[in-house]
Amino acid sequence: MIAAAAPVRAKRVLPGFTLSLGTTLLYLVLIVLIPIAALILKGAEIGPERFWQIVSSDRAVAAFRITITAAAIATAVNAAYGLLMAWVLVRYDFPGKRLLDALMDVPFALPTAVAGLSLTALFSANGWFGSALEAAGLQVVYTIWGIALAMAFTSVPFVVRTVQPVLEDLDVSLEQAAETLGARPWQIFSRVVFPAILPAWLAGCTTAFARSLGEFGAIVFIAGNLPFQTEIAALLAFIRLEEYDYNGAAAIALVLLGFALVLLVASNLLQNWAARHREAAR
Amino acid sequence: MNPPDLIAPGYAVPPHHGHAARTGGARLLIGLAVGLTLLFVVAPLLYIFVRAFSQGWQVYADNILNPATLHAIWLTSLVAVIVVPLNVAFGIAAAWAVAKHRFPGRGILVTMIEIPFSISPIIAGICYLLLYGRQGLLGPWLQAADLQVMFALPGIVLVTMFVTAPFVAREVLPLMQAQGTDQEQAAVTLGASGWQVFRRVTLPNIRWALLYGAVLCTARAVGEFGGVSVVSGNIRGQTNTLPLHVELLFNDLNAVGAFAAASTLTVIALVALVIKTALEARR
Numbered sequence: 386m387i388a389a390a391a392p393v394r395a396k397r398v399l400p401g402f403t404l405s406l407g408t409t410l411l412y413l414v415l416i417v418l419i420p421i422a423a424l425i426l427k428g429a430e431i432g433p434e435r436f437w438q439i440v441s442s443d444r445a446v447a448a449f450r451i452t453i454t455a456a457a458i459a460t461a462v463n464a465a466y467g468l469l470m471a472w473v474l475v476r477y478d479f480p481g482k483r484l485l486d487a488l489m490d491v492p493f494a495l496p497t498a499v500a501g502l503s504l505t506a507l508f509s510a511n512g513w514f515g516s517a518l519e520a521a522g523l524q525v526v527y528t529i530w531g532i533a534l535a536m537a538f539t540s541v542p543f544v545v546r547t548v549q550p551v552l553e554d555l556d557v558s559l560e561q562a563a564e565t566l567g568a569r570p571w572q573i574f575s576r577v578v579f580p581a582i583l584p585a586w587l588a589g590c591t592t593a594f595a596r597s598l599g600e601f602g603a604i605v606f607i608a609g610n611l612p613f614q615t616e617i618a619a620l621l622a623f624i625r626l627e628e629y630d631y632n633g634a635a636a637i638a639l640v641l642l643g644f645a646l647v648l649l650v651a652s653n654l655l656q657n658w659a660a661r662h663r664e665a666a667r
Numbered sequence: 668m669n670p671p672d673l674i675a676p677g678y679a680v681p682p683h684h685g686h687a688a689r690t691g692g693a694r695l696l697i698g699l700a701v702g703l704t705l706l707f708v709v710a711p712l713l714y715i716f717v718r719a720f721s722q723g724w725q726v727y728a729d730n731i732l733n734p735a736t737l738h739a740i741w742l743t744s745l746v747a748v749i750v751v752p753l754n755v756a757f758g759i760a761a762a763w764a765v766a767k768h769r770f771p772g773r774g775i776l777v778t779m780i781e782i783p784f785s786i787s788p789i790i791a792g793i794c795y796l797l798l799y800g801r802q803g804l805l806g807p808w809l810q811a812a813d814l815q816v817m818f819a820l821p822g823i824v825l826v827t828m829f830v831t832a833p834f835v836a837r838e839v840l841p842l843m844q845a846q847g848t849d850q851e852q853a854a855v856t857l858g859a860s861g862w863q864v865f866r867r868v869t870l871p872n873i874r875w876a877l878l879y880g881a882v883l884c885t886a887r888a889v890g891e892f893g894g895v896s897v898v899s900g901n902i903r904g905q906t907n908t909l910p911l912h913v914e915l916l917f918n919d920l921n922a923v924g925a926f927a928a929a930s931t932l933t934v935i936a937l938v939a940l941v942i943k944t945a946l947e948a949r950r
Contacts, residue, residue: 399851400861402768408760412753413779416828420794421782423804427797432717435710473700477693485701487944491708494936494943496890499929502917503711506718506926513710541708570692599787602892602910606917619789619893626793626897632801638793642786647713 424642427635447613448621449640455529455617456597459536463593466537468586474545475552491539497602500538505607508534510652516604527609532617535604536597539553543596547589551582584659588652595648599641609651712942715933718926719839730927738904739912740931745820746908748886750827754884755877758835762873763865767851777840783832791829792897818900823908826894831884836878839873846872879946886939890932 403459428436439445474486492500508515518525525531557579563573601619608615616624618637625633720727730736761780765773783791797803799816809816813864816822850872854864870877899906905916909932916925 399767399848399855401763402770405760405764406768406770409757409764409776409780412760412832413776416825417779417832420791420798420829421786422698423798424790424794426804466707469696469700470704471697477697479697481701483944485704487940488704488708490940490943491712493938494886494940495712496892496910496929496932496936498892498913499890499932499936500711500717502913502925502929503715503718506709506712506922513714514706514799538707538711544920549676594918595785599790601787601789601896605914619787622791622793623897626796629810631797631800635797638790642790645785645787645790 387534388629389478417600421642424635424638426624426632431636433630435632436636439633440640444612444616445621445637448616448618448637451529451532451614451616452598452618455532456536456594458530458533459540459597460590460594462533462537463540463544464586464590467541467589468548468591470545471548472550489542489545492539497539497600498606501603501606501618502534504535504538504603505531508607526607527611527615529615531607531609532604535607536600539600539603540593540596543588543593544586547585547592548582549584551659551663552578555581581662584655584662587620588655588659591648591652591655595652596643598648680868692871701906707921711815712933715926715929718923719930721926722923727927727930728924730924731931733924735904736912736924736928739907739909742820742823742907743866743889743909746823746827747885749792749824750888751881751885753828754831755835757832758837758880759877761836762839762843763869766840766846767848780833780836780840783829784867788826788830788891788894789897792826792894795826795829795894795898799825817898818902818906822898823895823906826898827888827891830894831887834884834887835877838876838883842873842876843869861882875946875949879943882939882942883947886936889935 399541407473431439436486440449472481474489474512486605505526506512508518508531510519510526515526523530527535559577559581560573563577568576599619601617601623604617605620608617608620610616610620612621622634622637625631625637720732762775765776792874796817799805799809799822801810803817816825842947850868851864854868890910891908895908896911896914899908899911900912901907901915903915909928913925913928913932916922916928922944
């Protein structure tokens with residue numbers, strides 16, 4: 386009897402749809418959407434004039450400038466380092482390769498506060514690196530370089546992990562053809578390989594940049610947090626909260642949220658481009 | 668992850684790669700990659716333990732067994748124990764709904780699940796404060812009901828739930844999608860109930876991805892800093908999670924204590940990485 390009745394039902398839909406979708410929506414609405422709506426409502430309550438006043442204040446503008454500059458430096462570092470790592474991990478075989486590959490995930494696994502603590506100590510005057518750099522007249526801790534360093538560390542995996550699969554998928558016969566035609570290794574890389582991985586590389590850089598803009602935990606340790614010099618936007622929002630200036634905190638948080646969403650869209654577009662690129666290459 | 672596996676059959680290894688492994692160029696690049704990683708990734712990792720043990724085992728043990736540190740470890744474990752199972756349940760529900768059914772708005776739902784990834788945890792914390800704080804939207808109502816969400820365990824748990832929301836779903840969903848619904852439909856045809864289908868057919872198929880997502884979720888939940896620092900209020904011995912405790916010790920200029928507390932978090936991170944690597948090899 387059951388066997389006779391079931392196939393009709395099974396062809397349509399598996400059981401548990403209402404339960405699973407209901408649970409998913411409830412969780413998303415309660416945990417993610419309502420809190421974000423609270424921030425947006427607060428922004429609406431502030432009003433455009435006051436909002437502009439807050440985010441265009443000297444201290445806020447300085448904080449945004451410092452955050453964006455440091456994130457740009459960090460992204461440039463990871464653009465190069467991530468590309469190098471992806472290339473070496475995909476193209477060469479050497480002892481310790483799997484360990485090196487696993488190490489790329491350390492910055493994601495390690496809590497940001499721990500990373501911040503360790504980098505700060507490492508680069509301060511009595512640390513392993515700080516003592517050497519100090520002798521060379523270079524100060525990292527409590528400067529924008531320290532902020533960029535913390536951002537770069539916490540966003541290491543983005544470029545590597547986006548470029549790696551594309552590089553693995555690359556059709557090597559194109560490179561063989563280029564070599565047959567007499568291209569030098571560097572020419573093969575810049576003319577054949579790089580154009581193919583460009584969309585993925587840019588997508589990785591975009592997510593690394595977005596992550597750097599929002600980074601907080603690692604930076605508060607190393608930055609020194611001086612207004613107008615080493616105070617990042619996320620920290621300024623945090624300070625406003627501690628002063629019970631909720632409008633100030635909400636306005637700065639909304640600007641950061643806006644950056645994050647724009648970069649999310651950009652990275653998604655780049656990733657779609659990358660996916661089409663890969664399809665076309667096959 | 669060895670190159671021979673990566674190259675599809677039918678392609679020979681490109682000649683210049685074969686050369687490259689022995690040429691100066693390849694050696695230079697490998698050396699550069701290893702060197703930079705040692706300086707940039709390994710050194711900070713190693714330094715945590717070097718500093719934590721810099722005054723010997725006894726001082727390390729004293730730092731860990733300090734009541735405030737023990738309380739922070741307990742609180743952080745408690746948060747993880749609450750958050751991870753909820754996240755696993757959410758991840759399974761989301762994956763089951765999206766991967767095994769067709770309905771309008773699936774794409775939007777997937778994007779919504781991913782949102783917490785692109786939002787800085789500190790913004791998440793601010794969102795929660797604006798909702799549940801004293802001046803927040805629900806503030807007056809919570810006060811009338813005498814419910815304390817902010818600067819207490821519920822706030823910490825909620826923010827951690829926000830930050831970790833996509834972790835399990837992101838691992839399980841693509842796998843469930845790739846596996847399709849044939850096996851489940853066959854089970855239903857044979858008269859299995861919904862629960863039986865899930866437990867006997869779907870769960871064995873996704874168990875490694877589920878475990879993988881849960882491990883990543885645990886690592887993230889344990890290490891959460893920005894969001895928690897907004898909603899915890901840093902009350903010593905009460906709402907201080909382990910990462911916040913690290914900051915507190917650092918600000919107290921107790922560097923060795925801070926590194927000792929940090930070393931426990933580092934061990935958790937390393938264990939998570941080892942499990943992750945092992946599970947990846949299995950897949």
